[in-house]
Amino acid sequence: MNFKICILFFIALASPASSIEDDEEVTLKLLTSYNVDYNSAIKDEYSRIIVEDRTDEISVKIGILATYFRVFKKLVAWGVEENGFEHLYPSPEYDFDINIGSECKKGLEICLDTIISNISEIQPWILQDNIDLDELAMKKIIDDQRLGMEISASQILCYLTNSRIKAFEHIPYCSYRIQPPGTKLFTWTGKTFSKHNLIDEFVGKSFECATESFCPDPCCSGIPSVVRSSSKYAPLCKMNSCQKASTCIVKHFENDDLSKLRLNQFNVNCGCEEPGTIYRPDIGRCVHHNPCTKQSLCRDFGQECVNTASGYKCVCQLGYFRNGSNSCAPLKFSAPVYHGFALSEEMDEL
CATH class of the missing domain: 2.10.25 (Laminin)
Structure with missing residues (x-):
């Protein structure tokens, strides 16, 4: 009897660990599956959306999410120092949201609808009209109640941006952001929009707005050196080890692996100003190329x-x-005229 109890006790102890391992395996398998024929499926879906003349509808959904994440990743606090994740995702990483990941695997439109639905449950303002987007109000309505879900969503949207899905090339509402003190505050239009406003909101270079909204900036672009070297920013800007910080580059086609993005394993490159040189990441400097x-x-x-x-x-x-x-x-040579062997008088006498 005691032997049976021991066996049952052992099984009870072993089960949770096995379950954790299974969850990790399922997550890894799901993350890896994004790199297998997923981009082509999304591109095919977006081609159908273009034929159906529904590109504006999709753009608005991406634009709403982009506005939310531009503000969210700047203000939301995580970790001991309460830093946003403008430059790196939180480490150690939050558990990947399996529901968001699985739904987004079904297609682009389902992915956008699922993310908006999940966020609107806790942040209903994103589908409301006439909300002033000032920093104080945002801090009141954004919290970390479901940080894991929101970070997972941001990572998937960053992956789609880096994969250069056409729907993310130019998106609306890019001018909506936290404004400097003393400037006119934007009024959020929520789900109400017009084609005229939509076109006017296409600002910036291709994929620039989506990259800023959904992806971290490990290069810490635009941050003064004195701020970058401060105790708060130094850990967040550690990936920018370029001799000249302004030359730091994050190329999209080298950062389109979802499983690597989650772990902050970015491929960061450094541009070189001298002609004939190239950056060597293994030694951290520019060398003759x-x-x-x-x-x-x-x-x-x-x-x-x-x-x-x-x-x-x-x-x-x-x-x-x-x-x-x-x-x-090709060089051309004229053939020499051949007269045979030269004969001498001595040779004639022989």
Whole structure:
């Protein structure tokens, strides 16, 4: 009897750990699945939305979420120092919201509707009209009640932005944000909009608004060096180790893995000002670069690439010369006339 009790006790202890491992495995499998044929499915869906002439409807949904997350990630507090996640996601990371993740796997429109529905349950103002977007009001209505859900949603939307889903290229309401003190406050239009306002709200470069709204900025762009080196910002800006901080770059096509985004495993690059140099992330500095390793350079007939101090130069290969049309042509040699062996008088006598 005691032996049975021991076995049952052992099973009871083992079950929670097994359940945790199963949850982690399910989450990892779900995150990884976003990188398998998901982008093409979303692009196909958006092509149908274009044919159905519903792009404005989708843009408004993304614009509402973008406005929310621009303000939310700046103001919401997490951790001991109560920092926002403008520059890095909270670490250690919050549990990934399986419901949001699973619904977003079904398609773009379902994803947007699910996120808006979840957020509007705790933040009903996002679907209300005539709300003043001032910092004090936002701090009152944004809390961390469901921070895990909101961060998961932000990460998925950042992933879609970095994957260059066309719907995120130009979105409305980009001018709605926390305004500096003393400036005119914006009045949020909620779900009410007109085509005229929608077009006027397309501001910034391609995907710029969506990137700012949904993705962290590990380069800490636009932050003065004195602020970046402060005790509050230093841990958040640690990924910008460039010799010149302003050259820090986060390329979208190198940061489109959802599982890596969640862990703040960003691919950060540093631009180099000197010609003929390239940034080496392994040593953290700019080094001389041989552009001739690119197979696309100097591909014209008879050419070859030569590395120079400031870049590269296309020169003609051995046996070719640059003609009047600035292309490489083969050298032509006239054949010598052959008369046989030369004979001498001495040889005639033999």
